[in-house]
Amino acid sequence: MKERLVQLEVLRYNPDTDTEAHFQRYEVMCQEEWVVLDALNKIKADIDPTLNYRWSCHMAVCGSCGMMINGEPKLSCHAFLRAYEGVIRVEPLAHFPVERDLVTAPDDFMEKLKRVKPYIIPKEKKPISEGEYKQTPAQLMKFRQYSMCINCMLCYAACPEYGLTPDFIGPAALTLAHRYNQDSRDGGRKERQEVVATHEGVWECTFVGACSEVCPAHVDPASALQQMKITSSIDWIVEHLIPGGKS
Amino acid sequence: METITTDVAIIGAGGAGLRAAIALAETDPTLRIALISKVYPMRSHTCAAEGGAAGVIKPDDSFDMHFDDTVGGGDWLSDQDCVEYFIHEAPKELLQLEHWGCPWNREADGSVAVRPFGGMKKKRTWFAADKSGFHILHTLFQTSLQFPSITRYDEYYALDLLVDDGRCQGVTAMEMRSGELRQIHAKAVIVAGGGAGRMFPFSTNGAIKTGDGMAMAYRAGAPLKDMEFVQYHPTGLPNTGSLLTEACRGEGGILVNKHGRRYLADYGMGPETPVGQPQLKTMELGPRDRVSQAYWHELQKGNTVTTQWGECVLLDMRHLGEKKINERLPLVRELAEAYLGVDIVKDAVPIRPVVHYMMGGISTNTAAATPLPGLFAAGECACVSLNGANRLGSNSLVELLVFGRRAALSAIEHIQGLPAGNAVALNAQAEKTQQRIGDLLSRTDGTESMSGLRKEMMDTMEKNVGIYRTEEGLQEGVSKIHELRQRYQRVILTDKSSVFNTDLFQVLELGSMLDCAEAVTVGALARKESRGAHQRLDYVERDDKNFLCHTMVHHQGLDVPRVDYLDVVITKSPPGVRDYSGDHK
Amino acid sequence: MSRNPLIREVPPTSWYFRHPRYLRYMSREITSIFIGAYCVLLVVGLQRLSAGPAAWEGFLAALKSPASVVFQFLCLVAAVYHAATWFNATQKAMPIQIGEDFVPGNLISGAHYAAWAVLSVVVLFVAGVF
Structure with missing residues (x-):
């Protein structure tokens, strides 16, 4: 198997000893087909056990290992070394506080996720004994794409709106609201609108589209947010401009 | 050390832990629930399960067939009372997930679709494309967000169970981002910490699957059951x-x-x-x-x-x-x-x-209770003896749900009228943990590299405890893992920092894996027969006379663990021949 | 010692130099300045028209000055670019599902381009170009 000497420049920050972050250069022999995460793992095992980052599944589904790789938000388990030449610069996910090295604090995202009520608020409740809610394949396809979000937060790191206006609820959380709104079993859209159709909600989005470009799960949050803007606008028109339309 | 007082503590926030938390919150909204995990819930390895979850739902299927498939698939090492309970609960749990929004694939008429799976006589595997585990995990996690009584302790690394007065009453844990220790006092503890596949070098398991929950319960006195049965996914x-x-x-x-x-x-x-x-x-x-x-x-x-x-x-x-x-x-x-x-x-x-998967784990009964009062376990970390000697694909995702819920119900039953714990005694125990971690962090005389020990462990497991095993290889495995456990006492911790010290967590995880690995090797050496996933080149036949029983491995400190056996529960299906020659002949 | 999370600030005025996609976004947003300016020009034209034939003739003459032609050309380029980004965005904002499948995105955007072309021809026809 072909090997290659890879140089990585990794952002280091240890609150115990550092007042600011600095870059550290590592050289490590890697196999051609490896991903950036493999290189980091080799560094940690053989060169520097004090390097810190999160990872688990190594198959782009657990969403742990998001980082900035040459300025682009990426899952490091899905960032192939073959795509890079020269020194690879590895930094923690942008727009999140850095706890240490490549480890960021996702608290803000977790809080926002909860705010959009990402669970079924049933249209009509029925007991388990009555079986499943019928849902045709077409009804499933209507929301399935938006249920694929792995919560890796790459979209938050890519979104300049979130970087500049941290109150923005952001792509992944809003997309999840859309996912439940689109589900034939759900009747909770009105409740979610209180969070979604606000200045901090979809109206903070200026459609940069970066979220969809970096999404490793092909969710297309930009699409979800634009659709929600349209439906929210329709809500407004019905409520304010059509006599008797007030809901 | 800060003390957190709660009613039920759950260690692990994957499929089983989340299901248990929701069951607790739904059954009694006044209960305080602490959900502790070393990762954010959606990072848990449940997310990597692909194929689906088995439950009888279609008219051409029957509970008896699911029973026979599971018992035969498990080479008659499954406890049949457990299988019976499981197959009846399975469809209810899968329907419950459907009601919570899981995007199961559908038939044209809108009913849930099922696909065929290995070792199953009928199509009964519910699926969400090939991301079934992912969708189950996220559905559970998102559903759990609506219950205010569930307090999550994300990225808290659980260290030791607190056991006093003969019952489990809590756990110590380290907040990973600060390095601070907490003692969590609880009337009952549910361990849902997943498997330990990372003891092998070549595994489908994520980095977090290091058997911490198994090892914690094992050290606290709960035996590990049937650990020698390690499933290879083809x-x-x-x-x-x-x-x-x-x-x-x-x-x-x-x-x-x-x-x-x-x-x-x-x-x-x-x-x-x-x-x-x-x-x-x-x-x-x-x-x-x-x-x-x-x-x-x-x-x-x-x-x-x-x-x-x-x-x-x-x-x-x-x-x-x-x-x-x-x-x-x-x-x-x-x-x-x-x-x-x-x-x-x-x-x-x-x-x-x-x-891929460990059939063995913390010994539990059909009520998801371990022999240690107050301690319950569910999911891959537990061995409720559903899967026997070989798990059928698509039974494990359902196992998380069925026994996650069951553990919650058993915990509620356990805490009724329970007297308050002795805070002084618990605190003294927690201080022992603090001492252990403090010693590790302050030690300067380490001689063994963590990654070196880990590699030796993995190589030993692959070489000696693989698909086919021999007396000689297993002897070597037992003595090597035992040696590694001794050498682990002198492991070097390079990083002494307080904040998110993954060097420390990897050292602790290695300790967990070595404990589990020893149980695997010792159990495998003692089982002189071939059954399911445990295949011996020197004992090629199944031996129902001597080994129709569960291996129970008991922790003995740094000594070689003690092994004894527990009879398999047979209710209606006596051991027979596993026939996979098809019904077309 | 303990936590001291590091906040890495986003530079409020130069962030869009960080990545080509942000530059593309800013260039799209900047086109709206030209479109806005051209709207102002049209309003001025209306005002001139209401002020009588002489004012109108003066306005038309001013439009033909080299500087004005350059300005109008820039506005045209900006408007075309803005329109293209808008049409390309329609497939995201208005996905159309038929049965289980979604209509391919380029068909939705393509329909917008086609409608644009037809309308342009109509406008040119009304303006007497043909």
Whole structure:
């Protein structure tokens, strides 16, 4: 198997000893087909056990290992070394506080996720004994794409709106609201609108589209947010401009 | 050290932990629930399960058939009262998930769709494309967000169980981002910490699957059961070990050797079935232990394909066509393309068996209770004896749900009228943990490198405790792992920092894995028969006279653990022949 | 010692130099300045028209000055670019599902381009170009 000497420049920050972050250069022999995460793992095992980052599944589904790789938000388990030449610069996910090295604090995202009520608020409740809610394949396809979000937060790191206006609820959380709104079993859209159709909600989005470009799960949050803007606008028109339309 | 007082503490926030938390919150909204995990819930390894979850729902299926498949698949090492409970609860739990929004695939009429799976007589695997575990995990996590009584302790590394007055009353944990210790006092503790597949070098398991929950319970006095039964999944990517779901074969994919022969026909799973028309419970839909063992025999015969990633066989799905592959197996296509550069629509993909799942774990009964009062366990970390000697694909996702919920109900029952714990005694125990971690952090005389010990452990497990085992190899495995446990006492901790010190957590995880690895090797050496996933070249037959029983391994500090046995519960299915020759003959 | 999370601030005025996609976004947003300016020009034209034939003739003459031609050309380029980004965005904002499948995105955007072309021809026809 072909090997290659890879140089990585990794952002280091240890609150115990550092007042600011600095870059550290590592050289490590890697196999051609490896991903950036493999290189980091080799560094940690053989060169520097004090390097810190999160990872688990190594198959782009657990969403742990998001980082900035040459300025682009990426899952490091899905960032192939073959795509890079020269020194690879590895930094923690942008727009999140850095706890240490490549480890960021996702608290803000977790809080926002909860705010959009990402669970079924049933249209009509029925007991388990009555079986499943019928849902045709077409009804499933209507929301399935938006249920694929792995919560890796790459979209938050890519979104300049979130970087500049941290109150923005952001792509992944809003997309999840859309996912439940689109589900034939759900009747909770009105409740979610209180969070979604606000200045901090979809109206903070200026459609940069970066979220969809970096999404490793092909969710297309930009699409979800634009659709929600349209439906929210329709809500407004019905409520304010059509006599008797007030809901 | 800060003390947190709660009613029920759950360690692990994957499928089983979340299901338990929701069951607790729904059953009694006044209960305080502490959900502790070393990762954020959606990072838990449940997310990597692909194929689906088995539950009887279609009119042509029956509970009896699910029972027979599970018991036979487990080579009669399953406790049949447990299987009975499980099969009846399974459809209810899967329907509950449907009500919570899980995007199950559907039939044209809107009812839930099912797909065929290995070792199952009927199609009964509910699925959400090939991301079933992912959707189950996220559905549970998102559903859990509506319960204010669930307090999450994300990225808290659980260290030791607190046991006083003969019952488990809490746990110590480290907040990973600050390095601060907490003692969590609880009336009951549910361990849902997942498996320990990372003790092997080539595994489908994520980095977090280090057996911390198993080891914690084991150290606290709960025995580990049937640990020698380690499941190899037949179809892993040869370089990364990533799982290609059994649904590949369920949907009609075939396995061929370098001569293009569907070699499973030569290992009691034939005769061949027509390509693209998979028949249940035969050929490619045989059980995982048999299919993985067939690979080993092909390897011995020189029938495997030599690739740059080692010896492989080929999984051919080309005849399924692009549309079906995209609809049913999109993740598989992506994984093979990204990590191996193979498009499964156009080429057969090289694969080989890979460590996937531990049938063994913390000994529990059908009520998800361990022998230690106040301690409950569910999911892969537990051995409730549903899976016996070989788990059938798509039973484990349901196991998380059924026994996660059951653990919650048992915990509620346990805490009724329970007197308050002795805070002084618990605090004294917690201080012992603090001492242990403090010693580790302040030690300067370490001589053993963590990554070196870890590599030796993995190599030992692969060499001596693989698909086929021998007395000699297992002897070597037992003594080597025992030696590594002694050397681990002198492990070097390089990083002494307080904040998110992954060097520290890797050292602690290695300790957990070594404890579990010793239970695996000791159990395997003592079991002088071949059953399910435990195959011995020197004892090739199943021995129901001596070994129709569960291996119970008891922790003995740094000494070799003690082994004794517990009878298997047989209610209606006496041990018989596992027949995967198909009903077409 | 303990936590002291590091906040890496986003530079409020130069962030869009960080990545080509942000530059593309800013260039799209900047086109709206030209479109806005051209709207102002049209309003001025209306005002001139209401002020009598002489004012109108003066306005038309001013439009033909080289500087004005350059300005109008820039506005045209900006408007075309803005329209293209808008049409390309329609497939995201208005996905159309038929049965289980979604109509391919380029068909939705393509329909917008086609409608644009037809309308342009109509406008040119009304303006007497043909």
